[in-house]
Amino acid sequence: MNMNTVQQYIEQHKERFLSELLELLKIPSISADSAHKDDVKRAAHFVAEKLSSAGAEQVQVHETKGHPIVYGERILDEALPTILVYGHYDVQPAAPLELWETPAFEPHIRATEIHPQGAIFARGAADDKGQFYMHLKAFEAMMATGELPCNVKFMIEGEEEVGSDNLSDFCKANQTLLKTDVILISDTSIIANDTPSITVGLRGMSYVEVEVTGPNKDLHSGVYGGAVANPINALCEMIASLKDKNGHITIPHFYDKVAVVSKQERAEMAKAPFDLENYKLDLGIDDVNGELGYTTSERTSIRPTLDVNGIWGGYTGEGSKTVLPSKAYAKISMRLVPHQDSQSITQLFEQHFKSIAPKGIQVQVRPHHGGEPVVTPTDTVEYLAAHKAMEKTFGKAPIPVRGGGSIPIVALFEQVLGAKSVLMGFGLNSDVIHSPNENYGLFNFYKGIETIPYFYHYYRALKSDK
Amino acid sequence: MNMNTVQQYIEQHKERFLSELLELLKIPSISADSAHKDDVKRAAHFVAEKLSSAGAEQVQVHETKGHPIVYGERILDEALPTILVYGHYDVQPAAPLELWETPAFEPHIRATEIHPQGAIFARGAADDKGQFYMHLKAFEAMMATGELPCNVKFMIEGEEEVGSDNLSDFCKANQTLLKTDVILISDTSIIANDTPSITVGLRGMSYVEVEVTGPNKDLHSGVYGGAVANPINALCEMIASLKDKNGHITIPHFYDKVAVVSKQERAEMAKAPFDLENYKLDLGIDDVNGELGYTTSERTSIRPTLDVNGIWGGYTGEGSKTVLPSKAYAKISMRLVPHQDSQSITQLFEQHFKSIAPKGIQVQVRPHHGGEPVVTPTDTVEYLAAHKAMEKTFGKAPIPVRGGGSIPIVALFEQVLGAKSVLMGFGLNSDVIHSPNENYGLFNFYKGIETIPYFYHYYRALKSDK
Numbered sequence: 001m002n003m004n005t006v007q008q009y010i011e012q013h014k015e016r017f018l019s020e021l022l023e024l025l026k027i028p029s030i031s032a033d034s035a036h037k038d039d040v041k042r043a044a045h046f047v048a049e050k051l052s053s054a055g056a057e058q059v060q061v062h063e064t065k066g067h068p069i070v071y072g073e074r075i076l077d078e079a080l081p082t083i084l085v086y087g088h089y090d091v092q093p094a095a096p097l098e099l100w101e102t103p104a105f106e107p108h109i110r111a112t113e114i115h116p117q118g119a120i121f122a123r124g125a126a127d128d129k130g131q132f133y134m135h136l137k138a139f140e141a142m143m144a145t146g147e148l149p150c151n152v153k154f155m156i157e158g159e160e161e162v163g164s165d166n167l168s169d170f171c172k173a174n175q176t177l178l179k180t181d182v183i184l185i186s187d188t189s190i191i192a193n194d195t196p197s198i199t200v201g202l203r204g205m206s207y208v209e210v211e212v213t214g215p216n217k218d219l220h221s222g223v224y225g226g227a228v229a230n231p232i233n234a235l236c237e238m239i240a241s242l243k244d245k246n247g248h249i250t251i252p253h254f255y256d257k258v259a260v261v262s263k264q265e266r267a268e269m270a271k272a273p274f275d276l277e278n279y280k281l282d283l284g285i286d287d288v289n290g291e292l293g294y295t296t297s298e299r300t301s302i303r304p305t306l307d308v309n310g311i312w313g314g315y316t317g318e319g320s321k322t323v324l325p326s327k328a329y330a331k332i333s334m335r336l337v338p339h340q341d342s343q344s345i346t347q348l349f350e351q352h353f354k355s356i357a358p359k360g361i362q363v364q365v366r367p368h369h370g371g372e373p374v375v376t377p378t379d380t381v382e383y384l385a386a387h388k389a390m391e392k393t394f395g396k397a398p399i400p401v402r403g404g405g406s407i408p409i410v411a412l413f414e415q416v417l418g419a420k421s422v423l424m425g426f427g428l429n430s431d432v433i434h435s436p437n438e439n440y441g442l443f444n445f446y447k448g449i450e451t452i453p454y455f456y457h458y459y460r461a462l463k464s465d466k
Numbered sequence: 467m468n469m470n471t472v473q474q475y476i477e478q479h480k481e482r483f484l485s486e487l488l489e490l491l492k493i494p495s496i497s498a499d500s501a502h503k504d505d506v507k508r509a510a511h512f513v514a515e516k517l518s519s520a521g522a523e524q525v526q527v528h529e530t531k532g533h534p535i536v537y538g539e540r541i542l543d544e545a546l547p548t549i550l551v552y553g554h555y556d557v558q559p560a561a562p563l564e565l566w567e568t569p570a571f572e573p574h575i576r577a578t579e580i581h582p583q584g585a586i587f588a589r590g591a592a593d594d595k596g597q598f599y600m601h602l603k604a605f606e607a608m609m610a611t612g613e614l615p616c617n618v619k620f621m622i623e624g625e626e627e628v629g630s631d632n633l634s635d636f637c638k639a640n641q642t643l644l645k646t647d648v649i650l651i652s653d654t655s656i657i658a659n660d661t662p663s664i665t666v667g668l669r670g671m672s673y674v675e676v677e678v679t680g681p682n683k684d685l686h687s688g689v690y691g692g693a694v695a696n697p698i699n700a701l702c703e704m705i706a707s708l709k710d711k712n713g714h715i716t717i718p719h720f721y722d723k724v725a726v727v728s729k730q731e732r733a734e735m736a737k738a739p740f741d742l743e744n745y746k747l748d749l750g751i752d753d754v755n756g757e758l759g760y761t762t763s764e765r766t767s768i769r770p771t772l773d774v775n776g777i778w779g780g781y782t783g784e785g786s787k788t789v790l791p792s793k794a795y796a797k798i799s800m801r802l803v804p805h806q807d808s809q810s811i812t813q814l815f816e817q818h819f820k821s822i823a824p825k826g827i828q829v830q831v832r833p834h835h836g837g838e839p840v841v842t843p844t845d846t847v848e849y850l851a852a853h854k855a856m857e858k859t860f861g862k863a864p865i866p867v868r869g870g871g872s873i874p875i876v877a878l879f880e881q882v883l884g885a886k887s888v889l890m891g892f893g894l895n896s897d898v899i900h901s902p903n904e905n906y907g908l909f910n911f912y913k914g915i916e917t918i919p920y921f922y923h924y925y926r927a928l929k930s931d932k
Contacts, residue, residue: 032785207786216750218901222871226771227762229755240706284682289695289826296693305692308699314776319498320673320834360755368786405688435684
């Protein structure tokens with residue numbers, strides 16, 4: 001494989017690669033919001049078209065019960081190793097809109113302290129349009145120069161942000177089509193632009209919506225206040241009771257299956273660079289706050305969590321209204337670690353939450369989506385290929401880290417397709433994905449496109465050695 | 467005073483009285499919402515016009531820094547006793563709109579179980595348009611028949627639902643204009659249509675809005691969850707901690723000034739008819755829930771309370787979003803009893819609420835409006851006049867009761883104008899004021915118009931006797 005010609009091609013076409021990404025970022029493909037169903041479809045067709053023009057074959061937009069899955073492949077030789085690239089073209093909702101410095105779906109490029117060369121500000125810039133699109137462009141470069149060293153398959157879905165509900169069925173129904181040696185995913189972060197890392201663990205997730213009902217109608221808080229359970233007060237009490245004062249989650253049996261991480265591994269993790277003062281400064285907080293007995297890095301990786309992601313009830317408009325409302329709601333997510341499983345945790349939550357409802361309060365728990373935690377080994381050919389590729393382009397060996405986020409399909413792939421995933425992402429934690437002003441560094445976008453062909457190269461070489 | 471001619475006049479014009487009220491109810495005079503500023507003004511001018519046409523003089527729409535105050539009077543003779551009628555033409559917001567069976571500002575009349583003769587469904591039907599309008603029509607009837615026995619002054623304001631911010635200044639600046647022997651207010655309830663009652667106590671109120679800030683921007687709950695204080699979780703914990711498990715409020719010194727109600731008075735109160743099973747059935751709750759050691763009637767009258775009236779934060783749209791938000795908010799009101807005062811309680815709340823913020827959380831407390839609790843004696847001329855008037859028209863002696871709601875200006879009137887108020891309301895608790903489907907019985911509307919002239923009659927007679 002002549003890497004020079006590949007890298008030259010990338011260098012020559014980088015302006016176009018970027019403008020294509022900006023086009024994709026203009027499409028508000030918000031999978032959670034049914035009002036954007038057509039936009040999600042439009043994004044799928046955009047991806048399919050770019051796959052085709054890059055040289056993929058069998059390109060199809062597979063319809064599902066929800067949003068479509070885009071597939072495309074290039075099979076050189078059945079004897080060669082196959083890489084399945086997974087990504088998602090759907091994005092999180094952009095709310096609260098007023099906090100965006102430039103509109104979420106009108107990408108702007110501007111320099112920041114972290115990205116002196118510029119960063120792309122747009123919803124989905126880092127999660128995951130900017131990251132999966134690197135793979136399309138790296139593929140285009142290898143195809144155009146005749147240097148593609150492995151078979152490649154692309155599966156780019158449109159429901160990652162809402163739980164990948166239809167991906168499991170699609171994988172099960174298409175096991176032959178999707179047969180692969182490894183799955184390559186860029187939907188995670190590196191520690192810093194001068195400190196590459198590879199994600200070797202992901203937290204799973206249980207996500208529920210709770211509805212708490214007191215009286216059957218909104219009441220006047222003067223007439224009934226003090227005598228009738230207020231669903232907002234009740235919801236607050238119930239949520240507050242889910243953690244003790246050490247930050248430990250109180251749901252019975254919640255920790256039963258949590259794998260104890262060895263002292264050695266914790267000591268190893270502690271070596272990753274982390275600056276607590278900068279962390280606090282960046283977030284504008286006077287102190288961190290989490291489970292007693294664990295460091296910040298541990299709290300966001302090897303320990304499960306419970307966060308309220310949204311709450312609402314009663315009067316939330318201007319001024320005051322003395323209502324004792326009928327209902328209050330919350331969206332609550334729990335991040336899970338090996339070997340918790342999302343279904344059991346959701347059940348434990350539901351049971352417990354209903355059991356703690358005070359007198360005069362009724363509770364409904366609606367599970368949203370779940371996903372399983374994963375930890376990937378670092379002694380495999382695929383990990384090594386990613387390690388060598390990053391070492392080559394960053395000039396520095398990447399550090400294996402456990403991430404706090406969830407990509408539920410990683411566990412699914414292992415189960416259904418029998419293949420391991422490599423989480424070679426190029427984002428930064430400061431990309432503020434899921435938040436206003438999400439952004440992705442130009443450095444990171446181009447570094448990804450540069451690195452990916454090396455992964456193909458080393459992966460084929462290491463597989464041949466075996 | 468020839469009461470027969472007055473009552474005949476009322477009987478002859480009752481259809482028009484109702485249609486005028488329906489016109490007033492069509493005006494969305496929501497004082498809390500600045501978008502409705504012009505509607506509030508329109509309602510003020512409607513009231514002024516009706517006062518004039520009923521025979522009032524010196525009618526004026528007084529502008530204030532907020533919404534206007536409508537004044538009008540009819541002075542027969544300085545030697546006669548003067549009655550000041552207070553009411554408010556502003557209404558609560560109508561949200562949640564989707565729960566109204568007919569639109570909030572399109573009044574509909576329909577029969578209900580409680581009101582077989584029909585009830586008017588509209589925002590403000592009972593609170594307070596339907597109630598203060600009875601006074602205009604009773605006045606019209608007394609004027610038209612030449613039977614007005616006392617001097618009368620009307621002061622109908624437009625900021626009651628937002629704390630009557632400008633009424634105090636108006637009263638202080640117009641003490642001569644407003645000079646009166648008694649203040650008559652219909653903005654409360656009777657126990658039932660066959661069980662009249664007069665309100666002799668009102669709770670005061672402290673109302674605050676709290677803003678709880680964690681990180682300076684919305685974060686991804688996977689990347690930061692577990693390590694950074696989540697403002698929603700924190701807000702829930704802080705709110706939950708405001709009451710202990712006996713329903714006692716935990717703010718230090720909160721109860722210091724609460725008047726202890728004697729065993730005798732509690733025994734007297736317990737005689738008022740109250741059907742707990744019907745109460746629960748009406749509200750669709752399996753049990754009541756409040757402060758340990760007190761009955762439902764006591765919890766809503768002689769004891770202070772703390773209710774969250776609204777809460778919001780994070781993602782509240784369709785589907786799921788794994789955000790760890792920067793901010794969360796709540797509107798919290800406390801009902802106060804003698805001799806608590808709203809300013810001290812608001813201060814105690816603010817101090818305490820800030821002191822319980824967990825690590826990594828900042829708190830702002832914004833006071834909305836407050837009002838003082840009152841208890842009125844039952845051995846006065848004005849109370850007796852109301853008692854006799856109701857006894858006459860209901861055929862049954864009214865029961866003195868303490869109400870749970872707040873009409874902050876009652877304490878203000880006593881302080882600034884040196885006059886006692888009589889709370890002769892005609893609503894029912896089932897009118898669901900402040901809630902969707904607020905309604906006011908036709909029986910109650912007409913019974914009020916019928917009763918008010920008797921109050922004038924007895925008040926003049928009793929004053930002469932003295």
